[in-house]
Amino acid sequence: MARFDRYMLSQLVVMFGFFSLVLVLVYWINRAVVLFDSLIADGQSAAVFLEFTALSLPSVIRIALPLAAFAAAVYVTNRMSTESELVVVQATGFSPYRLARPVLYFGVIVFALMTLLMHILVPLASARLDARTAEIAQNITSRFLTPGEFLEPTDGLTFYIGDVTPAGELKDVFLADLRNIDRQVTYTAASAYLVRSDESTQLVMVDGMAQILEPDGQRLSTTSFKDFAYDIGGFITVTTREGRRDAEVPTLELLRATDALVAETGKTRAELIARAHDRISQSILGSVAALLGFAALIVGGFSRFGVWRQIVIAIFLIIVIKAVETAGLNAARDDPSLWFAAYGASAVGLLFVAALLYMSAHPSLFKRRIPA
Numbered sequence: 001m002a003r004f005d006r007y008m009l010s011q012l013v014v015m016f017g018f019f020s021l022v023l024v025l026v027y028w029i030n031r032a033v034v035l036f037d038s039l040i041a042d043g044q045s046a047a048v049f050l051e052f053t054a055l056s057l058p059s060v061i062r063i064a065l066p067l068a069a070f071a072a073a074v075y076v077t078n079r080m081s082t083e084s085e086l087v088v089v090q091a092t093g094f095s096p097y098r099l100a101r102p103v104l105y106f107g108v109i110v111f112a113l114m115t116l117l118m119h120i121l122v123p124l125a126s127a128r129l130d131a132r133t134a135e136i137a138q139n140i141t142s143r144f145l146t147p148g149e150f151l152e153p154t155d156g157l158t159f160y161i162g163d164v165t166p167a168g169e170l171k172d173v174f175l176a177d178l179r180n181i182d183r184q185v186t187y188t189a190a191s192a193y194l195v196r197s198d199e200s201t202q203l204v205m206v207d208g209m210a211q212i213l214e215p216d217g218q219r220l221s222t223t224s225f226k227d228f229a230y231d232i233g234g235f236i237t238v239t240t241r242e243g244r245r246d247a248e249v250p251t252l253e254l255l256r257a258t259d260a261l262v263a264e265t266g267k268t269r270a271e272l273i274a275r276a277h278d279r280i281s282q283s284i285l286g287s288v289a290a291l292l293g294f295a296a297l298i299v300g301g302f303s304r305f306g307v308w309r310q311i312v313i314a315i316f317l318i319i320v321i322k323a324v325e326t327a328g329l330n331a332a333r334d335d336p337s338l339w340f341a342a343y344g345a346s347a348v349g350l351l352f353v354a355a356l357l358y359m360s361a362h363p364s365l366f367k368r369r370i371p372a
Contacts, residue, residue, distance in 0.1 A: 004089060004094075004102070005102040005105065008076065008080070008102040009102040009106055011076045011079075011080075012072050012073065012076050012103065012106040012290070013106065013109070015071070015075050015076055016068055016069055016072040016106070016110070019067070019068035019072055019075075020064055020068040023063075023067055023068055024060055024061055024064045027064055028053065028056070028057060028060050031056050031060060032053045035049060035053055035056070036049060048132075052129065052132065055125045055128055055129040055132070056125070056129065057125070058117055058121040058124075058125040059122055059125065059126070061117060062117045062118060062122055062282065065113060065114055065286055066114070066285055066289045067289070069106070069107075069110045069286050069287075070289035070290060070314075070318065071293070072106075072290070073103060073106070073289070073290040073292075073293030074293040074296075074297060074311060074314060077293065077294050077298065078297055078311070086099065095361055096298055096357045096360035097357055097361065099294075100295065100357060103294040106290055107286070107290045107291055108287065110287050110289075111283050111284065111287045113286070114282060114283040114285075118251075118282050119251045119283075123247065123249065123250055126247040126248045127244065127248035130244075130248060146161075147162060147163045148163075156177070156179035157176070157177055157178070157179060158175070158176040158178070159174070159176075160172075160173070160175075161173050161174075161192075168193065168194065169191055169193060170191060170192040171190070171191055172190070173187070173188065173189040173190075173191065173192040173203075173205055174186075174187070174188050175187040175188075175203070175205075175230065182214065182215070182216060183212060183213075183214055184212070184213045185210060185211070185213075186210070186211045186213075187205060187208060187210050187228070187230065188208050188211075189205035189206060189207060189208025189228075190206060190208065191206045191207065192204060192206060192208075193206075200231050201231075201232050202229045202230065202232070203229070203230045203231075204227060204228070204230075205225075205227065205229075205230065206226065207227075208224070208225055208228060209222055209224045209225070210222065210228070243264040243266070244265060245265060246267050246271065246272055246275050247275075249261065249265065249272070251276050251280070252276075254273065254276035255273060255277075257269045257272040257273050257276075257336075268333075269336050270332065270334060270335055273332070274329060274332035274336075277332060277340075278342050280342075281342050281343050281346050284343070284346040285321070285325070285345060285346055285349065288345075288346055288349035288350060288353065291349075291350075292314060292321075292349055292352055292353050292356075293314055295352070295353045295356035295357050295360070296311075296313050296317065297310045297311065297314065298310075298356075298357075299313075299356050317349075317352050320348070321345045321352070322345070324345045325344070327341075327344070328341035328342055328343070328344035328345060329341070
């Protein structure tokens with residue numbers, strides 16, 4: 001690799017790492033806030049919160065990497081143009097195509113990282129995240145029973161516990177069932193346990209008392225008990241995990257899109273194939289974003305006023321590419337024979353890069369000719 005290539009590639013990698021870190025932190029903090037509200041508020045521990053935020057990182061990184069590659073290419077090209085480094089190199093005979101070679105190397109690195117994320121890390125993390133979500137959904141104690149708070153899982157039913165031991169034992173239980181106005185029952189117990197079966201969930205109270213109030217006859221009766229089972233399956237719904245989501249399925253399996261996979265995921269065959277090709281296209285778009293950021297900024301050559309116009313053009317072209325990506329993906333989702341539409345954004349982006357490099361290599365084509 002030539003010395004100039006190594007120099008520019010090192011600059012791109014350093015800035016790529018910086019922008020990736022910043023963008024990942026921004027996206028990850030937003031994701032962590034949502035997880036904090038949904039997990040900590042439901043009584044989950046800090047360890048579960050950290051596990052969920054770690055499992056969400058691959059999805060966050062895959063969003064941030066193409067943006068970081070584009071930002072790194074724009075920043076490095078802008079700095080080298082402002083400091084006249086590109087002018088000096090071009091004066092030695094380097095064409096725009098030759099200048100783009102280190103950016104192409106950088107694009108290959110981004111492509112490799114995106115491929116690793118899209119085809120391996122993101123599906124694995126999504127599968128693990130869904131599995132842990134299902135496990136927590138089945139953990140009734142942590143999801144529905146919050147110590148020190150009066151809960152109303154349904155109208156006319158009030159539940160309170162003083163504490164939950166690490167073994168799952170409920171302390172100082174209070175349960176008021178006022179759904180039947182003619183016979184209102186209040187249970188109190190020193191401790192209780194949740195016992196789940198295939199058909200229902202039982203709250204087994206130990207060393208307690210039941211108070212039965214009949215308002216019509218103004219009669220109150222009490223009954224003490226050593227243990228008593230109360231069916232709470234009617235107002236506690238435990239969701240079970242059935243099948244996989246398409247985000248968890250490996251790419252090769254998505255490309256085959258068998259009838260069994262369609263039934264398992266609940267997606268159409270076109271949607272499954274489109275997701276597989278979208279993963280491949282996302283890997284390519286990371287490289288395209290880097291090349292586009294470079295190609296847009298070298299159009300027009302050196303200027304004392306900077307390259308802000310080229311930066312605006314580059315951002316506009318990225319918006320166009322994203323619009324093409326959305327349209328192509330929607331078309332691929334509707335018809336499996338249009339799977340190639342998922343690569344429309346990559347194709348358009350490469351055409352933009354080729355056109356911009358051609359304009360840089362032939363600036364005289366766009367200059368007004370003075371008649372003799």
